[in-house]
Amino acid sequence: MKYDIILAGVGGQGVLSVSAIIASSAMKEGLFVKQSEVHGMSQRGGAVLANLRLADAPIASDLIPLGSASMILSMEPLESLRYLKYLSTDGAVITSTNPMVNIPDYPDLEELLGHIRALPHARLVDGEKLARAAGSARATNMVMVGAASHHLPVKVETLEHYIQTVFAAKGEKIVETNLEAFRSGREAAA
Amino acid sequence: MTDMVLLGDEAVALGAVHAGLTAAYAYPGTPSTEILEYLVRYEKAHGAPKAAWCTNEKTAYEAALGVSFAGRRTMTSMKHVGLNVAADPFMNSAIVSINGGLVVVVADDPGMHSSQNEQDTRYYADFARIVCLEPANQQEAYEMTREAFDLSERFHIPVLIRIVTRLAHSRAVVRVRDARPQQPVRKASEPSSWILLPANARKQWHDLLARQPTFLEWSEASPFNHLRLNEDRRDLGVITTGIGRNYYLENLDELGFQPSHLHIGAYPAPVELVRRLVGHVGRVLVLEEGYPFVERMLRGIVSPDLEILGKESGHVPPDGELTPDIVRRSLGLKARKGLDAPDITLPNRPPQLCVGCPHADSFDAIKLALAGFATPVVTSDIGCYTLGALPPYSAVESCVCMGASVGMAKGASDAGLRPAVALIGDSTFLHSGVTPLMDAVAADTDMTLIILDNETTAMTGGQPTILPPTRIEKLVLGLGVAPAHCHVITAHHRHTEANREIMRKEIEHTGLSVIIAVRECIETLKSKKKA
Numbered sequence: 022m023k024y025d026i027i028l029a030g031v032g033g034q035g036v037l038s039v040s041a042i043i044a045s046s047a048m049k050e051g052l053f054v055k056q057s058e059v060h061g062m063s064q065r066g067g068a069v070l071a072n073l074r075l076a077d078a079p080i081a082s083d084l085i086p087l088g089s090a091s092m093i094l095s096m097e098p099l100e101s102l103r104y105l106k107y108l109s110t111d112g113a114v115i116t117s118t119n120p121m122v123n124i125p126d127y128p129d130l131e132e133l134l135g136h137i138r139a140l141p142h143a144r145l146v147d148g149e150k151l152a153r154a155a156g157s158a159r160a161t162n163m164v165m166v167g168a169a170s171h172h173l174p175v176k177v178e179t180l181e182h183y184i185q186t187v188f189a190a191k192g193e194k195i196v197e198t199n200l201e202a203f204r205s206g207r208e209a210a211a
Numbered sequence: 212m213t214d215m216v217l218l219g220d221e222a223v224a225l226g227a228v229h230a231g232l233t234a235a236y237a238y239p240g241t242p243s244t245e246i247l248e249y250l251v252r253y254e255k256a257h258g259a260p261k262a263a264w265c266t267n268e269k270t271a272y273e274a275a276l277g278v279s280f281a282g283r284r285t286m287t288s289m290k291h292v293g294l295n296v297a298a299d300p301f302m303n304s305a306i307v308s309i310n311g312g313l314v315v316v317v318a319d320d321p322g323m324h325s326s327q328n329e330q331d332t333r334y335y336a337d338f339a340r341i342v343c344l345e346p347a348n349q350q351e352a353y354e355m356t357r358e359a360f361d362l363s364e365r366f367h368i369p370v371l372i373r374i375v376t377r378l379a380h381s382r383a384v385v386r387v388r389d390a391r392p393q394q395p396v397r398k399a400s401e402p403s404s405w406i407l408l409p410a411n412a413r414k415q416w417h418d419l420l421a422r423q424p425t426f427l428e429w430s431e432a433s434p435f436n437h438l439r440l441n442e443d444r445r446d447l448g449v450i451t452t453g454i455g456r457n458y459y460l461e462n463l464d465e466l467g468f469q470p471s472h473l474h475i476g477a478y479p480a481p482v483e484l485v486r487r488l489v490g491h492v493g494r495v496l497v498l499e500e501g502y503p504f505v506e507r508m509l510r511g512i513v514s515p516d517l518e519i520l521g522k523e524s525g526h527v528p529p530d531g532e533l534t535p536d537i538v539r540r541s542l543g544l545k546a547r548k549g550l551d552a553p554d555i556t557l558p559n560r561p562p563q564l565c566v567g568c569p570h571a572d573s574f575d576a577i578k579l580a581l582a583g584f585a586t587p588v589v590t591s592d593i594g595c596y597t598l599g600a601l602p603p604y605s606a607v608e609s610c611v612c613m614g615a616s617v618g619m620a621k622g623a624s625d626a627g628l629r630p631a632v633a634l635i636g637d638s639t640f641l642h643s644g645v646t647p648l649m650d651a652v653a654a655d656t657d658m659t660l661i662i663l664d665n666e667t668t669a670m671t672g673g674q675p676t677i678l679p680p681t682r683i684e685k686l687v688l689g690l691g692v693a694p695a696h697c698h699v700i701t702a703h704h705r706h707t708e709a710n711r712e713i714m715r716k717e718i719e720h721t722g723l724s725v726i727i728a729v730r731e732c733i734e735t736l737k738s739k740k741k742a
């Protein structure tokens with residue numbers, strides 16, 4: 022078994038927390054994990070890409086080869102299209118529909134969403150709306166973990182456990198918000 | 212044994228702790244920053260070993276030398292261009308007789324994710340004639356760092372560990388072993404070896420050269436260098452170094468056979484192993500990240516009949532990172548293809564200043580203050596404010612190396628450009644801007660230096676600046692800048708008009724002036740509020 026995930030978004034959208042939660046869960050379930058992430062200047066409001074590789078045998082490369090990812094999980098629509106060449110032809114694209122417009126030439130949103138809908142296995146989720154309903158727009162990334170959870174080779178309980186762990190230091194309320202965000206994302210993508 | 216999930220950087224840090232580290236020093240620089248960050252957290256939690264940020268890589272290196280002199284284990288970490296700053300103590304430390312283990316970790320940045328160049332630190336190890344280790348994964352990063360301290364003490368040389376961005380910033384499980392305790396203080400027994408007066412230095416250099424065969428012998432036998440010959444196939448041999456091996460293994464299954472393979476993880480490169488490999492095959496493919504270091508060595512030692520495929524032959528790109536797909540192509544495998552992108556151009560999304568960043572307000576004031584001048588020059592430096600080169604600011608014209616903005620403004624002014632304005636951050640100013648400012652003071656150069664003081668090293672994640680803002684003004688005045696032409700202003704859009712006026716006045720003044728624009732980085736402010 023081998024499951025490669027491209028995590029995409031913009032610096033500050035919590036891509037690395039998403040990666041950490043999925044990675045920890047996979048490890049807990051006995052999978053091998055490699056997670057390559059972006060630090061430093063490249064993170065500051067720029068396009069962010071993390072490679073997450075899960076497998077039941079040791080993994081050599083930290084980078085995902087072209088055409089081999091099983092999933093692109095994106096925090097916003099434009100970034101979900103940037104790395105398609107890494108996606109296998111039957112891979113899934115899961116993205117939030119809320120654009121992060123911090124550049125002057127951001128494409129027309131409807132057109133973008135149209136392109137994404139036309140992909141073979143696309144799932145669009147209004148991450149921000151669901152996160153707000155759960156208690157905080159900042160939890161959009163956990164909505165997206167929820168939306169992705171149907172495909173991930175790890176158990177829902179394990180993911181929930183790590184969401185609890187990651188946010189534990191920030192208090193009970195934040196934990197609840199993020200769990201709720203996760204569940205509503207999962208439901209929306211069901 | 213315990214399993215831990217660690218970044219490559221963190222694996223290095225923990226390897227050092229478990230080797231009995233007494234003190235570590237560094238200046239932040241992507242992709243090496245997380246090494247010392249881990250050690251700073253570790254010291255907070257456990258009380259030891261000592262971990263300290265320094266003014267720059269040179270001061271960090273020199274502090275590490277002091278620890279080694281005292282007989283205890285020490286590490287200094289930096290990014291590749293940081294070693295240029297520390298090159299002076301580095302090169303000389305190779306010929307003192309290292310006492311307590313001294314490990315130098317340098318993180319190279321092929322692909323220039325956050326750097327000005329791609330230089331390959333293996334050349335520095337070779338330049339200094341010392342031993343270098345190159346881990347291929349997080350586990351090796353941990354093991355090799357532990358081992359490096361032993362080697363340093365055994366050979367009495369600093370040992371260099373070269374990692375690259377992709378390893379530094381990638382996480383995996385690492386199996387860690389028991390820690391050994393710190394060593395007691397034991398001053399260097401032969402202090403003359405540390406006094407590099409020509410008479411001593413010649414002896415030390417001679418001695419280092421005489422030990423080269425020992426290093427080579429060690430490397431030939433090191434388990435980090437591993438040769439596997441395939442007796443049935445003689446058409447292709449592969450040499451990998453560092454993480455090049457990962458991309459090779461990623462593609463190996465599809466190759467349908469196992470070429471003879473030499474992996475190099477320890478340098479000096481094992482010449483005998485290389486000879487055995489090339490004697491066995493007719494063609495060799497070299498997969499190494501960075502420069503064609505091994506490939507060039509090969510071209511020097513093997514018969515011209517051997518076909519060498521690599522960066523110099525065009526079979527591997529000469530720049531950028533290796534990837535599984537690049538290696539695939541160089542092995543002659545058919546390219547893979549993913550999903551086709553829809554027919555639409557995706558705009559780039561470059562990094563940018565945070566909304567509300569104090570630098571943005573400074574740029575606004577500077578642009579207003581420079582309005583109307585025919586040939587102004589604005590030199591800049593390395594930090595978040597380098598992003599002022601991009602739209603919408605397009606406010607600066609250079610970014611070369613730490614501190615260069617100050618020296619370049621002096622040169623541009625000497626050459627006749629008016630007005631000459633230099634921008635530099637507080638951390639970078641202390642790192643490498645103070646010395647060129649002294650040159651400008653000595654000459655009363657007609658230029659204006661604007662120190663953008665956001666009270667932190669923001670670009671690498673907000674490490675503390677070595678001196679607080681109040682001390683920077685005193686430092687500048689202490690260097691001899693005229694008090695009438697030294698101003699401290701607040702970098703806030705509420706003050707843009709007042710700041711423009713002060714800048715304009717000082718830009719028009721003939722002679723040296725310094726303006727310190729102070730306001731804390733909003734990112735560090737935010738995290739302080741949260742804490």
Ligand code: SF4
Nearest residue numbers: 565568595669732733
């Ligand atoms: S991190 Fe701080 S200094 Fe850097 S862009 Fe953001 S606010 Fe400005």
